[in-house]
Amino acid sequence: MRNVTPDNISEVFAGYFGDDTDPRFKEIMSALARHLHEFTREVSLTHDEWRAALKAMEWAGNITTPERNEFVLLSDVLGLSSLVDMINSPDGATSSSVLGPFHVSDAPPMQIGDDMKRHYPGEVLLVQGRVQDLDGNPVPFSKLDIWQTAPNGLYSSQDPEQDIMSFHGLMTADENGYYGFTTVRPVVYTVPTDGPVGSILNAAGRHPWRPSHLHFIIKADGYRDLVTEVFPDDDPYLDQDTVFGVREDLVMCYEQKPSGTFPEGFAISGKVNEAYLAVNFDFKLVAK
Amino acid sequence: MRNVTPDNISEVFAGYFGDDTDPRFKEIMSALARHLHEFTREVSLTHDEWRAALKAMEWAGNITTPERNEFVLLSDVLGLSSLVDMINSPDGATSSSVLGPFHVSDAPPMQIGDDMKRHYPGEVLLVQGRVQDLDGNPVPFSKLDIWQTAPNGLYSSQDPEQDIMSFHGLMTADENGYYGFTTVRPVVYTVPTDGPVGSILNAAGRHPWRPSHLHFIIKADGYRDLVTEVFPDDDPYLDQDTVFGVREDLVMCYEQKPSGTFPEGFAISGKVNEAYLAVNFDFKLVAK
Numbered sequence: 001m002r003n004v005t006p007d008n009i010s011e012v013f014a015g016y017f018g019d020d021t022d023p024r025f026k027e028i029m030s031a032l033a034r035h036l037h038e039f040t041r042e043v044s045l046t047h048d049e050w051r052a053a054l055k056a057m058e059w060a061g062n063i064t065t066p067e068r069n070e071f072v073l074l075s076d077v078l079g080l081s082s083l084v085d086m087i088n089s090p091d092g093a094t095s096s097s098v099l100g101p102f103h104v105s106d107a108p109p110m111q112i113g114d115d116m117k118r119h120y121p122g123e124v125l126l127v128q129g130r131v132q133d134l135d136g137n138p139v140p141f142s143k144l145d146i147w148q149t150a151p152n153g154l155y156s157s158q159d160p161e162q163d164i165m166s167f168h169g170l171m172t173a174d175e176n177g178y179y180g181f182t183t184v185r186p187v188v189y190t191v192p193t194d195g196p197v198g199s200i201l202n203a204a205g206r207h208p209w210r211p212s213h214l215h216f217i218i219k220a221d222g223y224r225d226l227v228t229e230v231f232p233d234d235d236p237y238l239d240q241d242t243v244f245g246v247r248e249d250l251v252m253c254y255e256q257k258p259s260g261t262f263p264e265g266f267a268i269s270g271k272v273n274e275a276y277l278a279v280n281f282d283f284k285l286v287a288k
Numbered sequence: 289m290r291n292v293t294p295d296n297i298s299e300v301f302a303g304y305f306g307d308d309t310d311p312r313f314k315e316i317m318s319a320l321a322r323h324l325h326e327f328t329r330e331v332s333l334t335h336d337e338w339r340a341a342l343k344a345m346e347w348a349g350n351i352t353t354p355e356r357n358e359f360v361l362l363s364d365v366l367g368l369s370s371l372v373d374m375i376n377s378p379d380g381a382t383s384s385s386v387l388g389p390f391h392v393s394d395a396p397p398m399q400i401g402d403d404m405k406r407h408y409p410g411e412v413l414l415v416q417g418r419v420q421d422l423d424g425n426p427v428p429f430s431k432l433d434i435w436q437t438a439p440n441g442l443y444s445s446q447d448p449e450q451d452i453m454s455f456h457g458l459m460t461a462d463e464n465g466y467y468g469f470t471t472v473r474p475v476v477y478t479v480p481t482d483g484p485v486g487s488i489l490n491a492a493g494r495h496p497w498r499p500s501h502l503h504f505i506i507k508a509d510g511y512r513d514l515v516t517e518v519f520p521d522d523d524p525y526l527d528q529d530t531v532f533g534v535r536e537d538l539v540m541c542y543e544q545k546p547s548g549t550f551p552e553g554f555a556i557s558g559k560v561n562e563a564y565l566a567v568n569f570d571f572k573l574v575a576k
Contacts, residue, residue, distance in 0.1 A: 002526050003536040006374045009367045016528060018493015025491050028331050033366050035327040040371050043319050050363070050372045057359040061349020071345040075338070078321050079297045083328050084338045086294045203313050205306015238290050240304060248291040 006041060010034040056196040063195040067157070072101060073197045077206075082244040090224060090286040092134045095247035097229040100215065102155040107145055110169035113266045116183040118166060122151050124268065124276040125254065128180030131173050131218060131283045138177030139285055142220035145170050148186040149212070182268055185254065185277060186212040188237055201242065208242055211235035216283070223285040230281050252281050294329060298322040344484040351483040355445070360389060361485045365494075370532040378512060378574040380422045383535035385517040388503065390443040395433055398457035401554045404471040406454060410439050412556065412564040413542065416468030419461050419506060419571045426465030427573055430508035433458050436474040436501070470556055473542065473565060474500040476525055489530065496530055499523035504571070511573040518569050540569050 004012050014030045039045075060070040075081045081098050089096040110116060117124075131142040147168045149155055156162045173179045190208035193201065201208050213229040231238060231246055232254045238246055254277040262272040292300050302318045327333075348358040363369045369386050377384040398404060405412075419430040435456045437443055444450045461467045478496035480486065489496050501517040519526060519534055520542045526534055542565040550560040 002534055002539065004367075004370060004374070004529075004532045004534060006371060009371050009374075009532060012532065013367050016492065016494050016530075021493045022491065028333070028337060029488070029492060031327050031331050035323040035330075036366060036368055037371055039319050039323040040368060041375060042323075043316050044375055045316070045372055047372060047376060049316060050368070054357070054359050054363065057345075057348075058352055058357065060345075061352050061359070064346055064349050069342070069346065071342050071349070075342065078324060079292075079301050080324055080328060080338070082292060083294060083297055083325055084333055084335060086292070086297075087329060087332055088335060200317070203310065204304065204317060205309045206304050241292075242304075244292045244297060244300065246290055246292060251290065 010037045013037075056200070059196040067101075068192065069101060070192075070195045070197060073191055073195070074200075076191070076243040077197055077201060079244045085227070086247075092284065093224070093286040094226055094228055094283045095249050096227050097213075097245040097247060097250060098243055099217075099227050100229075100243075102157060103145070103147060103215065103217070104157065104165065104168055106165075107147065107168040107170040108165050110146075110171045110181060111267075112171060112174060112178070112180055114169065114171075114181050115267045116146065116148075116167060116169050116181050118163065120151060120166070120184060122184035123274070124262070124272055125183050125185050126180070126257075126262070126266070126276060126278040127183060127214065127281070128178070128279075129281040129283065131177040131179065131220065131285060133223070134284055134286060136284075138175070139220045139223060140173065140175045140177055142173045142177065142218055142223070142285070143170065144173060144179050145217040145219075146181070147215045148183065149189055151184055151187060153187050153189040180266070182266055183214075185232070186214055188212045188235065191242060206242060207237075207240070209237045209240075210243060211237035211241050211246065213245070218283055218285065220285060222287055224288055226283060226285055228283075230279075232279070252279050254279050298325045301325075344488070347484040355389075356480065357389060358480075358483045358485060361479055361483070362488075364531040365479070365485055365489060367532040373515070374535075380572065381512070381574040382514055382516055382572045383537050384515050385501075385533040385535060385538060386531055387505075387515050388517075388531075390445055391433070391435060391503065391505070392445065392453065392456055394453075395435065395456040395458040396453050398434075398459045398469060399555075400459060400462060400466070400468055402457065402459075402469050403555045404434065404436075404455060404457050404469050406451065408439060408454070408472060410472035411562070412550070412560050413471050413473050414468070414545075414550070414554070414564060414566040415471060415502065415569070416466070416567075417569040417571065419465040419467065419508065419573060421511070422572055422574060424572075426463070427508045427511060428461065428463040428465055430461045430465065430506055430511070430573070431458065432461060432467050433505040433507075434469070435503045436471065437477055439472055439475060441475050441477040468554070470554055471502075473520070474502055476500050476523065479530060494530060495525075495528070497525045497528075498531060499525035499529050499534065501533070506571055506573065508573060510575055512576055514571060514573055516571075518567075520567070540567050542567050 013033045085096045131139045156166045218226040301321045373384045419427045444454045506514045547563045
């Protein structure tokens with residue numbers, strides 16, 4: 001188009017595609033350009049603001065490494081990662097939530113009843129529940145990939161002082177879909193703030209905190225994978241998770257249990273005489 | 289917000305800003321997030337597509353250097369750079385167009401009548417015109433920063449074989465706003481295609497070509513700077529500039545002039561006996 005104008009630029013853009021372009025690619029790119037054009041017009045973006053945005057992207061590129069991806073973090077704090085999770089979360093299933101950057105692909109195996117906290121100190125948290133289908137029937141032998149922060153707020157991959165793979169474990173539920181393990185309470189932590197995302201949060205008057213959570217990936221034959229997090233109902237950041245990961249059905253209660261009541265059947269049974277925390281969380285998977 | 293949903297996420301995002309946030313920053317970020325959320329919902333973006341987008345951004349970060357900025361190029365081929373130019377272009381003035389990555393800050397001075405092509409071969413192009421205000425009155429002594437491709441399609445900064453600063457020049461118009469110089473016709477060229485932008489263009493069935501053009505930045509005391517390009521009316525890519533830079537008022541005619549008619553008053557006057565091309569282009573500046 002010889003005469004591109006602010007009003008026709010989205011149409012001109014859409015007209016540039018080749019006839020044999022993949023229809024889905026064309027749909028996505030046309031919609032992306034159109035929405036970015038609408039944004040630019042709506043706020044009457046200036047050259048200085050456009051340059052500042054490009055500088056932020058350049059900075060994000062410079063700070064990104066295989067271990068730390070600032071573009072994922074930008075997507076997280078803009079709510080895009082959570083929105084993609086939500087719109088791809090099937091009806092009736094447990095909500096999905098952000099995967100985050102700390103998942104490892106080779107977590108150590110754990111048996112039902114094992115102690116994920118190993119030698120780390122802190123009040124015992126007993127976590128158990130069932131993996132079920134949408135009708136509440138057990139999904140037997142599903143695989144649960146579980147990870148969380150150590151008491152210092154760091155994941156093992158962030159912390160050279162921790163044991164290798166501490167607070168990571170891969171468990172197989174039993175024939176009734178039951179899983180159970182002990183750990184300590186995960187803690188709140190901040191997303192990295194030394195890059196452009198930190199600057200954006202700062203300029204927005206936003207804190208970088210996430211509420212504490214346990215991460216789970218649950219896989220079972222014949223069911224869609226579930227990537228999710230579960231949050232305690234007394235966390236101070238539940239209402240303002242900086243990456244928008246909290247869904248109502250992922251909030252659980254850590255129940256305070258009196259000393260002398262710790263149940264049998266766990267690796268640490270008989271060794272726990274103090275009060276402890278207990279939580280029950282059932283997962284619902286949707287068939288493929 | 290404890291219960292973030294696909295429908296309320298833009299509102300939750302807007303609610304996270306601190307009370308003393310700069311209102312313009314809040315306006316821009318809220319609108320950006322809202323439009324990106326709308327895009328994500330509209331196309332029902334999948335996790336695989338989201339990951340592919342993040343990979344493209346990571347690749348753009350890896351390939352970006354001080355000399356080659358893939359994020360600017362992405363903005364260019366999405367039409368964002370041109371849209372920012374257009375919405376900031378004052379009414380009645382000559383349209384602005386993309387600056388591009390090949391401007392240099394220390395172009396060599398040229399006198400009126402000088403020959404920008406130096407020793408490079410090719411048919412002579414005589415370029416002249418006036419810098420005026422919106423009423424057509426001359427803007428005297430304005431500064432014109434001019435640059436273009438060499439006949440091989442490369443700017444001097446891209447081409448170690450070229451003289452330093454060839455096809456770059458800084459001219460001061462006379463008291464009547466007149467400028468004039470000789471050169472050769474600029475040629476069509478492609479944007480870089482070895483990064484993610486090249487992959488996007490390829491997947492879209494889009495070519496990477498730009499129509500040939502002369503770049504100008506014009507500055508004069510009391511007037512807004514003008515960054516623009518002018519295009520010949522017979523260029524094959526006028527209707528499909530891959531960076532959306534063409535505006536109707538920037539298209540000019542290269543007139544073919546017969547041999548023996550080259551005018552006096554130019555550095556090469558008396559040395560041009562062949563046919564040559566001539567173009568007249570007046571610029572209109574808006575007062576500050």
